[in-house]
Amino acid sequence: MSEKHKILIVDDNEANRELLIDMLEDDFDVYQCADGKEAIAVISNQGSSFSLVLLDIFMPEVDGFQVLKVMNKLRIIEDLPVIMISSESSPESMEHAYRLGATDYIPRPFNMMIVRRRVINTIMLYSKQKKLIETVEEQVEEKEKNSEMLINILSHIVEFRNGESGLHVLHVRRITEILLDCLTQKTDKYALTKSTKAMIANASALHDIGKISIPDSILNKPGRLTDEEYAIMKTHSAAGGDLVNQLPIYKNEPLVRSVFEICRWHHERFDGRGYPDGLKGDEIPISAQVVAVADVYDALTSERCYKKAFSHEKAVEMILNNECGVFNPMLMECLIDSAEMIKSELSKDMIEEIGKSESRLIAQEILENKNISRNDLLSQSLKYEREKNEFYNVYGSDLIFEYITKTDMLIFSDKSAELLDVEKTIMSPASNRKLLDAMGIETHKKLEDEIYKTTAEATDGQCDLQSGDKVWRIVFRTLWSDGSLTGTLGLIRLIDQKE
Numbered sequence: 001m002s003e004k005h006k007i008l009i010v011d012d013n014e015a016n017r018e019l020l021i022d023m024l025e026d027d028f029d030v031y032q033c034a035d036g037k038e039a040i041a042v043i044s045n046q047g048s049s050f051s052l053v054l055l056d057i058f059m060p061e062v063d064g065f066q067v068l069k070v071m072n073k074l075r076i077i078e079d080l081p082v083i084m085i086s087s088e089s090s091p092e093s094m095e096h097a098y099r100l101g102a103t104d105y106i107p108r109p110f111n112m113m114i115v116r117r118r119v120i121n122t123i124m125l126y127s128k129q130k131k132l133i134e135t136v137e138e139q140v141e142e143k144e145k146n147s148e149m150l151i152n153i154l155s156h157i158v159e160f161r162n163g164e165s166g167l168h169v170l171h172v173r174r175i176t177e178i179l180l181d182c183l184t185q186k187t188d189k190y191a192l193t194k195s196t197k198a199m200i201a202n203a204s205a206l207h208d209i210g211k212i213s214i215p216d217s218i219l220n221k222p223g224r225l226t227d228e229e230y231a232i233m234k235t236h237s238a239a240g241g242d243l244v245n246q247l248p249i250y251k252n253e254p255l256v257r258s259v260f261e262i263c264r265w266h267h268e269r270f271d272g273r274g275y276p277d278g279l280k281g282d283e284i285p286i287s288a289q290v291v292a293v294a295d296v297y298d299a300l301t302s303e304r305c306y307k308k309a310f311s312h313e314k315a316v317e318m319i320l321n322n323e324c325g326v327f328n329p330m331l332m333e334c335l336i337d338s339a340e341m342i343k344s345e346l347s348k349d350m351i352e353e354i355g356k357s358e359s360r361l362i363a364q365e366i367l368e369n370k371n372i373s374r375n376d377l378l379s380q381s382l383k384y385e386r387e388k389n390e391f392y393n394v395y396g397s398d399l400i401f402e403y404i405t406k407t408d409m410l411i412f413s414d415k416s417a418e419l420l421d422v423e424k425t426i427m428s429p430a431s432n433r434k435l436l437d438a439m440g441i442e443t444h445k446k447l448e449d450e451i452y453k454t455t456a457e458a459t460d461g462q463c464d465l466q467s468g469d470k471v472w473r474i475v476f477r478t479l480w481s482d483g484s485l486t487g488t489l490g491l492i493r494l495i496d497q498k499e
Helices: 014-024 036-049 064-073 091-099 112-161 167-186 194-204 209-213 227-233 235-245 254-265 286-301 312-320 329-346 357-367 374-395 414-420 433-439 441-453
Strands: 006-010 029-033 052-056 082-086 104-107 399-404 409-412 425-427 460-467 470-481 484-495
Touching: 006 014, 006 036, 014 029, 014 112, 029 036, 036 052, 036 064, 052 064, 052 112, 064 082, 064 091, 082 091, 082 112, 091 104, 104 112, 167 194, 167 286, 167 329, 194 254, 194 286, 209 235, 209 254, 227 235, 235 254, 254 286, 286 312, 286 329, 312 329, 374 470, 409 414, 414 433, 414 484, 433 441, 441 460, 441 470, 441 484
Parallel strands: 006 029, 006 052, 052 082, 082 104
Antiparallel strands: 399 409, 399 484, 409 425, 460 470, 470 484
């Protein structure tokens, strides 16, 4: 038996309430309030549980119009229909009620058939409208998800070419979201709606797409760039903007314009000393200003082939001291206010970041030009995610690593990286001296042998590995695609030799 719709009757006259209850209780669960003040309390706390409100106009202290005003202020009126019930049927009262969001108006004396019919019709109408809205929202959400994934694929292609893991893209996006949320709490100067903030966060993933124009010898040079090389590197922002601006279609779409602004101007600085155009102050679009701060912070706190990572505290200090250029003072306030949140968000266990590997896998497939359809890739990615969730559910959230064979990339959790004293993301781990020093060459080789003993049918394995006076226990599961090993999930634990 389906659950009955709940109706709230608000009337200071007990006889009127009882009459309406008698009319409706066979078909609905009916609740009642004796005045507007009580109704506001009930609607504020339980409004979402009701399907309809029958509301009298004239009541002592708080009348029906005041109840409607509160429902408008709380935006409850958008989802909870209200039918006015009153002996007052003047055109002015009716017009006022409709202006405040009332759905219908029933004058006294009541006709039982009319009341029941209007109540049923109103509830049905809102139910259908709600389902329609949910359907549209699902379609929009799916479209946004697909757009986000495609943007991530493009951004990860750039990251792979740059010899990085793709985490920079994820970090910049999350910092951008945090700073934008803080900025909207401080000021309405930049008219940042929820959808605009989401669009800027999406667009931030492509901030460095212009680096595809930079030669590998400069892009991945391990040491300091010469003046000439640095001049070439600086051209990536203008090149990215030009690339977006030359799109034959879509270039006037808001998302694409946001990508253009961020690509071209995320190296501009508030005092006009940035590049490529020397923009000053709010000549720089706020999208580019926010991404600039996010980009600098993550660059400082990440290890690169030419530098060690700074601590969170040191990075914030350097930015606030204008050591990386001058930024919008209001954004500096946001950085101070959001510093702990940024630190917390970016130091979460790598499970969350590992879960983003769908885009990395697809990007690598594109780079390798394999003859495989996008639908097949998505199906494989979903399969990988299901296997990962199952693995983590079985073994819990111990010290975790993931090895993606497609990219020859090893990703450690914060705890694992700290335990082994290595970077969180390692490209070409078999040749990484720091990792081999930590685990030992023989230890690493033994683990590799154990992994390659698995098959698509027998994916799980474990082994104890000794390096010096330390013993590691590693449990892992391999991931397969078309009969080929594509990746490995694992847990690491430093164990007592007495075990």
